[in-house]
Amino acid sequence: MTTSEPISPTTPRSDPGPGDRPDADDFSGLVLRCRGIRKSFRGNLVLRDLDLDVAEHDVVVLIGASGSGKSTLLRCVNLLEPIDDGTIHLDGEHITAPQVNPDRVRQRIGMVFQAFNLFPHMTVLENITLAPERVHKVPRATAREKAMALLKRVGLADKAHEYPDRLSGGQQQRVAIVRTLINSPRLLLLDEVTSALDPELVGEVLTMIRDLKNEGMTMVIATHEMGFARQVADRVCFLEGGRILEQGPPEQVLGDPVEARTRRFLQRIIEAGRLS
Amino acid sequence: MTAHKTLEVGGLEPPTEYHPSVWQREREAYRRRQTFRSFVIATISTAVVGVTLVLVITGSPGWERVKQTFFNAEVALDALPAVAEGLWLNLRLLVGCAIGALTVGLLTALARTLRGPVFFPLRALATLYTYGFRGAPLIIVLYLLVFGVPGLRLSGTPSVLVLGGIALVITYGAYLAEVFRAGIESIHPSQVAAARSLGLTYRQTMRHVVLPQAIRRVSPPLLNDMVALQKDVGLISLAGPIDAIRAAQIETAQSYNFTPYVVAGVLFILLAIPLIAVTDWVTLRAARRQSAEGAR
Ligand SMILES: Nc1ncnc2c1ncn2[C@@H]1O[C@H](COP(=O)(O)OP(=O)(O)OP(=O)(O)O)[C@@H](O)[C@H]1O
Ligand SMILES: [Mg+2]
Numbered sequence: 373m374t375t376s377e378p379i380s381p382t383t384p385r386s387d388p389g390p391g392d393r394p395d396a397d398d399f400s401g402l403v404l405r406c407r408g409i410r411k412s413f414r415g416n417l418v419l420r421d422l423d424l425d426v427a428e429h430d431v432v433v434l435i436g437a438s439g440s441g442k443s444t445l446l447r448c449v450n451l452l453e454p455i456d457d458g459t460i461h462l463d464g465e466h467i468t469a470p471q472v473n474p475d476r477v478r479q480r481i482g483m484v485f486q487a488f489n490l491f492p493h494m495t496v497l498e499n500i501t502l503a504p505e506r507v508h509k510v511p512r513a514t515a516r517e518k519a520m521a522l523l524k525r526v527g528l529a530d531k532a533h534e535y536p537d538r539l540s541g542g543q544q545q546r547v548a549i550v551r552t553l554i555n556s557p558r559l560l561l562l563d564e565v566t567s568a569l570d571p572e573l574v575g576e577v578l579t580m581i582r583d584l585k586n587e588g589m590t591m592v593i594a595t596h597e598m599g600f601a602r603q604v605a606d607r608v609c610f611l612e613g614g615r616i617l618e619q620g621p622p623e624q625v626l627g628d629p630v631e632a633r634t635r636r637f638l639q640r641i642i643e644a645g646r647l648s
Numbered sequence: 649m650t651a652h653k654t655l656e657v658g659g660l661e662p663p664t665e666y667h668p669s670v671w672q673r674e675r676e677a678y679r680r681r682q683t684f685r686s687f688v689i690a691t692i693s694t695a696v697v698g699v700t701l702v703l704v705i706t707g708s709p710g711w712e713r714v715k716q717t718f719f720n721a722e723v724a725l726d727a728l729p730a731v732a733e734g735l736w737l738n739l740r741l742l743v744g745c746a747i748g749a750l751t752v753g754l755l756t757a758l759a760r761t762l763r764g765p766v767f768f769p770l771r772a773l774a775t776l777y778t779y780g781f782r783g784a785p786l787i788i789v790l791y792l793l794v795f796g797v798p799g800l801r802l803s804g805t806p807s808v809l810v811l812g813g814i815a816l817v818i819t820y821g822a823y824l825a826e827v828f829r830a831g832i833e834s835i836h837p838s839q840v841a842a843a844r845s846l847g848l849t850y851r852q853t854m855r856h857v858v859l860p861q862a863i864r865r866v867s868p869p870l871l872n873d874m875v876a877l878q879k880d881v882g883l884i885s886l887a888g889p890i891d892a893i894r895a896a897q898i899e900t901a902q903s904y905n906f907t908p909y910v911v912a913g914v915l916f917i918l919l920a921i922p923l924i925a926v927t928d929w930v931t932l933r934a935a936r937r938q939s940a941e942g943a944r
Contacts, residue, residue: 450845479847489842493860502856503846552846 399464401427403559403590404449408458411441411448418444420614421458426559426592431585433601433622434594436611437637442594445611446561449592450483463558479507482552486564488544490536490551496523497532500551508555515554522550526580542573546580553584560584562593566600578604598641602626610634720907727899727908734895735915741813741881741891746874748817753824758854760825761832774825781822786880790815794887812884820877827869831862868934871927875920892916 399405404426411419418441426432434442447453449460451467451474460468467477491499497519504515523529526546536544545565552560562581566574578600584591585604595601601608601622608625610618610633618631629635668676705711759767759774781789793815798805806814835858843853863870885894892915896908 447841452841452844475844475847475849478845481845483842483845485838485842487838489838491839491842491857491861493864502843503848506852506856507847548842555846 403428403463405461409448409455410457411444411455417614422615426590428590429588431591431604431606433605433608434611435608440611441614442611443563446563446594450481450561451477480558482557483561484548484552484565486567488548490544490548492536495533495535496547500554503555518554522554526550540573541569542576545577549580560589560591564594566597598626718906718910720905723903723905723907724911727911730895730899731892731908731912734890734892738881738891742878745813745816745877749820749824752817752821754828756825757828757832760829778822778825781819786819789819790883808887809889812887823873827866831866832858834865835861868931871930875923878920
C-alpha cells in the first residue's frame, strides 16, 4: 500500500499477523486499523483474526447474519469489550496497548446504539451536555449553546427540555446521535441505529447520517438496511465466520458478490423483503 | 425541518364539534351508577362497624376503669413534657441514624457492585457485612455495643447514646445496602455502555447515570425502612438513655396510670405521619412513572 493515496476497497492488502509490529507508513490517512482481532464469549469464538481498516472520511458498512459479530466488533473498537488478541489503532495510536486508559480513547470515539440508550432521568439538553461538561470540561454555558445549535440543525430545538420518554423513537435516536456528535468524535460507530424504529421514522435518522457523511464524518455502521448501505457506504464488509469474508464497493458486494456465502446471505435478505 | 414537523402530528384536534356516541354516553352513565353504588355501600358499612365498636367498648362493664387508666386527661397533661422531651431524643437519634445508615448502605452497595479481582477483598468484606448484620437481631447488636464496648475500658469510649446509634446504623446499613444494590442492579447495562461510550469514567457513570436512576427506583422501600428505623430508635432506651417510651414508663410507674404510654403512642404516630405521607407520595410517583414507561 502506498503512503499517500487513501485506502481504496479494491487495493489488495498485505496482512501482518496479529503480533506483528505495524509499519508506521501504514497509518497515513487511516483513522481505524484493526489487526487480528479475536474475541470469544465463554468459549464461543465470535471474532477470529479479523482485520479492518477505515480511512479518514470513509463510511464502512458492516453486514452479516444475526450473531455474526457486528455489534461485538463495534464494542471492541470502542473498548467496551476487551479483545482476546490482536491490535487496534486509532489515528495511529495503539489503543489496545496495556497502559492505555480506555476512558481517554472513548472520548474520541462516538457510538450510537440500536435502543438509543438515552438517560431517562435527564432532559434532552442534559443528555447532550453531560459528556462535554463532565468529560471535556467545557463550561456549562458553552456546552448548552453548542447543544442547542446542534438540536436546531436536526429540527429538535423545541424538545431541548423534554424528557426522552416524551419523544418518538426517531427523535430519540437523533438526540442520541447529537449526544455523541457534540464531542466531535474522530470516528462514529453506529450499531443498527434504525432497527428499533417504525418504518416511517427510519427516514429522518438515515437523512441525518447521510448529512454526516457529506460533512466528512468517518463512520463504521452495522446495519440490516441494504438499501441504506448501498446509498451511504464507501465500502461494504460482509462478516461471516468471525472475519470479513468479502469487502468492496457497495455495488460490487451487494450487487455482484464473489463469495457464494455472501450471495446466499443476500438471497435470504431479499426473500425477507429487506433489500430495497 | 418541515419534513420533521409533518411527522409530529401527536395530539389530534377534533375537526368539528364533538358529540359522544350513544354507546359512549351509556358507558359513562353506567360507570357513574357503579361508582355511586360502591360509595354508598362503603360508607354504610364503615358507619355500622364504627358505631358497633364504640357501643361495645363504651357499654362494656369495665369501660369506666379503662378510661381512667388509659385516657386520663389530667395524667396526660402531666406526662406530656417528659414524654415530649424523650421524643426530642428519638427525633435527633432518628436523623443521625438515618443519615449514617443511608451512607453506610450506599457505600456497601457500591463496594458489592465493584468488579474485577483487585476489589475482591472489599467486595468480600461488604458481602460478609450484609450477610452478618441482616441476620443479627438488633437488640443483641445493641447490647454488645452498649455494654460490651465500655467493658473494654478504652480511653475515649463514646457515650452510650453514640454506641447505641452505631448499633442502629450498622444493622440498618446492612438492610439498606441490599435495597441500594437491588436498585443499582435494576439499571440496564446499556445505560452504563452508553455513558462509558461517551467517555465517562466508572465513577462518573455511577454518579450521574446509574445512582440517580437507582435511588429514584428504590426510594419507596428506602423510606419505608426509615419509618421502621423511627420505631427501632426507641430500643436505645434499653441501654439507659430516656426516650419517649422510657419517659412514659417512668411516668406510669409514678402515677400507676397507663395514660403516658398512650401519649407517647400518639406522639409517635404524629411524628410518623409526615414520613409515611412522603413515602406514599414517592411510591405513587414511582408507580406512575413506571406505568408511563410501560405505556411507551
Ligand atoms: N455479552 C455477551 N455475552 C455472551 N455472548 C455474547 C455477548 N455479546 C454477544 N455475544 C454472542 O456473540 C455473538 C455475536 O453477537 P453480536 O451481537 O456481535 O452479533 P450481531 O452481528 O451484532 O447480530 P445482530 O445482527 O443480531 O445484532 C452471538 O452469538 C452472541 O450470542
Ligand atoms: Mg448487533
